[in-house]
Amino acid sequence: MNSLPAERIQEIQKDIELFSVGQRPATTMEEASKCSYQFWDTQPVPKLGEVVNTMVLGSLIKTTSIRSPALPQGFTRDALDLGDRSVLKELHILLSASYVEDDDMFQFDYSPEFLLWALWLPGWLPQWD
Numbered sequence: 001m002n003s004l005p006a007e008r009i010q011e012i013q014k015d016i017e018l019f020s021v022g023q024r025p026a027t028t029m030e031e032a033s034k035c036s037y038q039f040w041d042t043q044p045v046p047k048l049g050e051v052v053n054t055m056v057l058g059s060l061i062k063t064t065s066i067r068s069p070a071l072p073q074g075f076t077r078d079a080l081d082l083g084d085r086s087v088l089k090e091l092h093i094l095l096s097a098s099y100v101e102d103d104d105m106f107q108f109d110y111s112p113e114f115l116l117w118a119l120w121l122p123g124w125l126p127q128w129d
Helices: 006-023 029-034 056-062 085-098 112-119
Strands: none
Touching: 085 112
């Protein structure tokens, strides 16, 4: 049986080590700071250790004027209190009954818990409704 040259065995061992390092997630900030995150380095998200200035959002809200489109006569806007379980259930029923599955569409039948998770993002403020 032919054996591999020692040099080739060392290359394979290095490759295995590299592969195994990439397989386990960092468990501490120190470990995470030593890793390379090729995908996340290309995204517009805070980097590890970067301090985020939350005051920027406050100034954007004050200086940005957002106008909602006009509604047809007889209609009004209303903010939903998603903290009220009955309101959340009513929204769930409206959405699941209004979006019917067919061959070209998906059924909009998400659970009330999923809707709450999707609509109440971290840092959500009631005036955003």
